[in-house]
Amino acid sequence: MQCGWIRIHRSIWEYWTDPYRLGLKGCDLADFPVEVVDTAEPTILLPVKSLDTLLRARPDEQKILDLTGQFHNNLLYAFSCETLHSSTAQGRMFAPNIGIPEESATGLANGALACYLYRHKVAGTAGLVFEQGYVMNRPSEVLARLEVDGREIRRVSVGGSAIVVGECDITP
Numbered sequence: 580m581q582c583g584w585i586r587i588h589r590s591i592w593e594y595w596t597d598p599y600r601l602g603l604k605g606c607d608l609a610d611f612p613v614e615v616v617d618t619a620e621p622t623i624l625l626p627v628k629s630l631d632t633l634l635r636a637r638p639d640e641q642k643i644l645d646l647t648g649q650f651h652n653n654l655l656y657a658f659s660c661e662t663l664h665s666s667t668a669q670g671r672m673f674a675p676n677i678g679i680p681e682e683s684a685t686g687l688a689n690g691a692l693a694c695y696l697y698r699h700k701v702a703g704t705a706g707l708v709f710e711q712g713y714v715m716n717r718p719s720e721v722l723a724r725l726e727v728d729g730r731e732i733r734r735v736s737v738g739g740s741a742i743v744v745g746e747c748d749i750t751p
Contacts, residue, residue, distance in 0.1 A: 601657060602637035603627065611699055616691035618735050621652035624695050630661035630669060634714055640675045653677050656688040660701060662710050667702050668692060669710035683712030684719035686737040693723040694732050
């Protein structure tokens, strides 16, 4: 995936008044802002303090629908910079409004996360590896790199490999 338009919206911390949307407490959130980042699909990025916190999160589908509806987007991506395999971050993506309770590998969300981590000086531009799908017993690695001009992100590229677990044809 390559995107030429990358937009980081204002922080939405003030709207994240209910961490219980994922069965979490306020003290479970990391010291980074909750933000909407748009690389092709606006994604709400929710930083949590630890891998344990991320793995024990239990989404409340209706509350996630309410939140994503406020921002006219589809994706909520919770993540931790603690990982199982020395990766950049591990995440969990929820998009119940488009029929995805949780997804095991999400290029859109991890592209947005790559931009977020670069902006907050947590990660560089190359060799980014994101773990996803572990709670679902469908572990994946999503790879990303950024092209920058100065500190401005110009492009994000995302890829990886996967195991096919199902196929379908969608006809308009």
